[in-house]
Amino acid sequence: MTSLGDLPIRDELKGLTPYGAPQLAVAVRLNTNENSYPLPEPVAAALAGALSDVLRNLNRYPDRDALALRHDLAAYLGHGLAAANTWAANGSNEVQQQLLQAFGGPGRTALGFTPSYSMHPLLCVGTGTAWIAARRGVDFDLTPGEAVAQVREHDPDLVFLCSPNNPTGTALAPDVVRAVLREARGMVIVDEAYAEFARPGTPSALDLLPEHHRLVVTRTMSKAFAFAGGRVGYLAAHPAVVEAVQLVRLPYHLSALTQAAARAALAHAPALLSTVDAIKTQRDRIVAELRTFGLTVAESDANFVLFGRFDDQAAVWRALLDRGVLVRDVGLAGWLRVTAGTSAEIDAFLAAMKEVL
Numbered sequence: 451m452t453s454l455g456d457l458p459i460r461d462e463l464k465g466l467t468p469y470g471a472p473q474l475a476v477a478v479r480l481n482t483n484e485n486s487y488p489l490p491e492p493v494a495a496a497l498a499g500a501l502s503d504v505l506r507n508l509n510r511y512p513d514r515d516a517l518a519l520r521h522d523l524a525a526y527l528g529h530g531l532a533a534a535n536t537w538a539a540n541g542s543n544e545v546q547q548q549l550l551q552a553f554g555g556p557g558r559t560a561l562g563f564t565p566s567y568s569m570h571p572l573l574c575v576g577t578g579t580a581w582i583a584a585r586r587g588v589d590f591d592l593t594p595g596e597a598v599a600q601v602r603e604h605d606p607d608l609v610f611l612c613s614p615n616n617p618t619g620t621a622l623a624p625d626v627v628r629a630v631l632r633e634a635r636g637m638v639i640v641d642e643a644y645a646e647f648a649r650p651g652t653p654s655a656l657d658l659l660p661e662h663h664r665l666v667v668t669r670t671m672s673k674a675f676a677f678a679g680g681r682v683g684y685l686a687a688h689p690a691v692v693e694a695v696q697l698v699r700l701p702y703h704l705s706a707l708t709q710a711a712a713r714a715a716l717a718h719a720p721a722l723l724s725t726v727d728a729i730k731t732q733r734d735r736i737v738a739e740l741r742t743f744g745l746t747v748a749e750s751d752a753n754f755v756l757f758g759r760f761d762d763q764a765a766v767w768r769a770l771l772d773r774g775v776l777v778r779d780v781g782l783a784g785w786l787r788v789t790a791g792t793s794a795e796i797d798a799f800l801a802a803m804k805e806v807l
């Protein structure tokens with residue numbers, strides 16, 4: 451029998467295991483920062499109607515450029531953006547992969563400030579881009595000075611900034627984004643997957659797009675829009691960036707079903723986004739309550755919270771799972787991450803934590 455080790459796989463893939471959080475059938479799943487609320491019935495009905503309209507035309511390829519969807523995404527983002535400033539794909543992971551295919555690749559480098567979203571280095575592996583793990587400071591913060599010094603030292607072709615940052619939860623100070631944009635020679639990608647959950651007064655890098663043609667802001671419908679299963683992520687940038695990405699995208703990469711479902715979801719944006727406030731309430735409750743347990747808890751602008759410090763976070767993860775609560779061990783020694791779910795889910799999580807501690 452042939453095993454993976456026998457195949458002439460690329461050297462940099464040898465010994466790797468596929469990325470992915472455990473998908474376990476437990477009562478309380480708080481490990482992948484999904485939105486715990488199912489789609490409201492009227493929205494689900496609107497999606498079903500939109501999908502049934504396209505079913506008869508599945509004999510044809512979809513709109514290669516997803517123009518109508520990109521128009522709707524631009525309207526949602528505002529900031530004077532048009533369809534030509536946006537691009538969509540199967541999740542923001544695919545958008546970022548396309549950016550690396552266009553602007554990274556063999557002989558090029560991408561830099562990110564760790565700990566951050568672990569898919570950024572993995573997308574680099576897949577695209578043959580060399581990854582540079584720059585550092586955050588104590589308490590995972592990042593000052594403009596520290597960020598600029600590391601960009602200057604490594605002079606990367608791409609910089610990934612993540613705001614709010616996964617897994618720490620805190621948004622970047624706007625000065626950091628501005629300082630990196632001034633210093634960086636190459637593309638600057640600001641991953642704003644969790645932007646809708648940010649605390650009041652947190653600006654978006656979308657504000658900076660008119661002045662910076664090498665800035666790309668990536669967003670997703672997987673989190674605030676409760677559309678993780680639909681797989682739609684998107685970017686906002688100068689139209690020339692969109693043209694560059696179109697050079698590497700597969701033809702017809704976004705199915706007609708996905709495009710129609712995403713447009714129907716966007717038409718019901720207020721109904722879908724109505725869960726955001728309830729999720730933020732649970733997030734703030736987790737932060738406050740875990741602190742009363744004597745734990746260290748990072749400030750969060752996202753729909754999740756990083757908490758610690760444990761001598762053995764894997765043992766705490768296991769003990770929570772034994773109580774029917776699945777959280778995430780992100781591989782950061784001493785820390786665990788929990789998604790802000792419904793109030794009933796957070797009741798269960800906090801009760802389990804009390805027992806475990």
Ligand SMILES: Cc1ncc(COP(=O)(O)O)c(C=O)c1O
Nearest residue numbers: 541542543567616643670672683
């Ligand atoms: C920071 C960050 N960016 C991007 C994504 C990917 O989202 P998707 O591919 O579902 O759009 C995630 C998912 O957890 C994330 O945490």
